[in-house]
Amino acid sequence: MVDHYLYHTGTWIYSQLCNLQSWQALVLCRDTMNLEDFPWPHICSLDRLFAPRAWLNRAANRGLGCYPDHLLAARRRGVRLLHAHFGPHGVDSLTLARWLGVPLITNFYGFDVSLLPRQPGWQERYDRLFGQGALFLVEGPHMRAQVIGLGCPPGKVRVRRLGIDPQRFRFQERRPQDRGEPVRVLVVGTFTEKKGIPDALRALAAARRQGAALRMTLVGDASGPAGDPAIAAEVERLIAELDLGQVVTRTGAIPHERLIEEYHRHQLMLAPSVQAASGDNEGGAPVTITEAAATGLPVVATRHCDIPEVVRHEESGLLAEERDVETLAGHLLLLAQHPERWPAMGRAARARVEAEFDARRTTAQLEQLYDEVAA
Secondary structure, eight states: OOSEETOTTOHHHHHHHHTOSSOOOOEEESEEOOTTTSOOSOEEEGGGSOHHHHHHHHHHHHHHSSOHHHHHHHHHTTOOOEEEESHHHHHHHHHHHHHHTOOEEEEOOSHHHHTGGGSTTHHHHHHHHHHHOSEEEESSHHHHHHHHHTTOOGGGEEEOOOOBOGGGSOOOOOOOOSTTOOEEEEEEOOSSGGGOHHHHHHHHHHHHHTTOOEEEEEEBOSOSTTOOHHHHHHHHHHHHHTTOTTTEEEEESOOHHHHHHHHHHOSEEEEOOOOOTTSOOOSSOOHHHHHHHHTTOOEEEEOOTTGGGTSOBTTTEEEEOTTOHHHHHHHHHHHHHOGGGHHHHHHHHHHHHHHHOBHHHHHHHHHHHHHHHHO
């Protein structure tokens, strides 16, 4: 169960589908996108129905609490459980689960744990979900504590890491470029407060003032429902104010295959995530950090949510407290001046991904949970 199948940043959902072995998946959603990048043979989406039928589904949903075509497709396929991605879709799936007589698993990811429960009415919805849902999946121990803090029974919450396919991410030991060439730093994220992109720019400027030869690539923008035009405006202001126009390259949002190329073009990654004033946070850890680590990219990041589960301080990268621009700048300066540390960090990063974040392993764990819940 997803709302949109599938936005470019939803690669972790696709990896779960592709690595299923003993279970088969039917995708139920409202609309489809990027099917050339995320093809799947079994999809029931309202936007693939004739317009009058889609309209009838939406009208019926207001009375039934689910879309009739989703119910029919699930019955035809013999669905044995529902797996809803994001808390709101878990709430929306409760009625369908009752109509089908099957258990419901809900995956939380971030805003649905940190931001949404602060909105009117959502705590009551979550209370109902926690009571009726069979199981709740989270990325790490920090998010598990958050979900339990919202009132979910601890026995219903399991940690299951978001896996990637390490084979898609070629490992590459990072080495300095020609003498005098600046170190290339990659920052990836939608322009929203929790990504900490203004702090990335401030840290870049501070490290350069201390003598670090650095260039930065910003991948992302404020497009899409999660984007914040105010953050985009702040990024523009800081680039001008800090005189970074000649050293910061902005790509906007890019396809996943191109993002993989960007990982390999850079020598360091900077991920200064923070808790937003609204309460929004990463929940777990951005999948882009895991992907970058798989390529052997040393990561400078914050001790935010479950990021320390991916980036081990002094082992596969360096960590700072949230909004500690001075320490972030110091980490960038240290790594820029000591490139001999990059290969060992990159090897440790790759080893951690292979041991804990391989999608084949994490999906096998998911199927064990499916077996347990379905039984």
